[in-house]
Amino acid sequence: MILADVGNTHIHIYEEGRVLHLEPEDAIEAFGDRILYYICVDPEVRKKIVALTYWKDLESKIDLPGSYEGMGVDRRALCLSRDEGLFVDAGSALTVDRVVGGRYEGGMILPGLHAYRRALGEISEVLDREPDWSIECSSLPKGTARQLSYGIIAPIYHEILRLREGLTLYITGGDGRIVASWFDDTLYDETLVFQGMMKALVSVNG
């Protein structure tokens, strides 16, 4: 079984427990004549994908109780991967979603970590610096580089801690390892979205 998660920048392909992160054209060239199930959040890439006879859109099967009209299908699949938890997807955007007893309770959407870095760089040259993604957030630092690292990390880190309330923290996405490194106990797994897709497939096919 092959699965594809079509994002805003890459197509992520899952095959036999392994994940490939490919440019859209490369993914279509390599997997265009293979049978697979996909979900897609990018309207432009979707136009190319719908022409592929062997690719089946799984979106209508991704049924997350409590979710809202317009919620990204990748976030819904992520939330389906476990019966409950606080789910973080750290990609181009950073999303945090809360599921309790199989039911979606709500979430938030922030710029992704590298969008913060770009946003600061656009404000002034002084702020155009690579953040230290591993900075300690126990007390307010001094120094421009440390203060902007703290300013990106601490508000997100503390808000996630606050929202967690005893739930297991599940983290995925391209910057997921960075976010996971801030916490003592968390589960980072780049296959979570695919696990949710598989659950949806199993429940449909019995």
Next chain:
Amino acid sequence: MILADVGNTHIHIYEEGRVLHLEPEDAIEAFGDRILYYICVDPEVRKKIVALTYWKDLESKIDLPGSYEGMGVDRRALCLSRDEGLFVDAGSALTVDRVVGGRYEGGMILPGLHAYRRALGEISEVLDREPDWSIECSSLPKGTARQLSYGIIAPIYHEILRLREGLTLYITGGDGRIVASWFDDTLYDETLVFQGMMKALVSVNG
């Protein structure tokens, strides 16, 4: 006495308790032949200003104990305005600085509120929406517009609450009224940076 705070986008002029927010060229045209004290954080605008005979750079007099090399002179002036407090400047960037007993303890630098809005809009069309700056942050919402409003506001709001620790919260800057509206008890004042500049002038001139 006239004071000028030269920022990255505007020159803010203080005269007889009133503040004007002017484009650099307009400020120079209107006030170029007036005697005033200024501070400046923009290297490009500085080049034009140093040519003005009547404008005196106050930077060397802005002496904030505990501050670090490279800290913006406007933030130092803001921190000088009171003996202690948590100081928020909500401009193109959003800074939070902590002063206890006249001594600078540290701070953080985030993108300004409108930089968040732009950063989200650049990620995908779906996220290109005007946030609701007055959203309630008591529980995780549903819906894209509400989730991105929450995602900008809640982490900043809760981090400021956390850092406050009984200090008075002083807020200034172009988006200062928005940030102040999130809190029950806070002091918003667009003249705080100028108050710090005046304190520096008084201590120099005795």
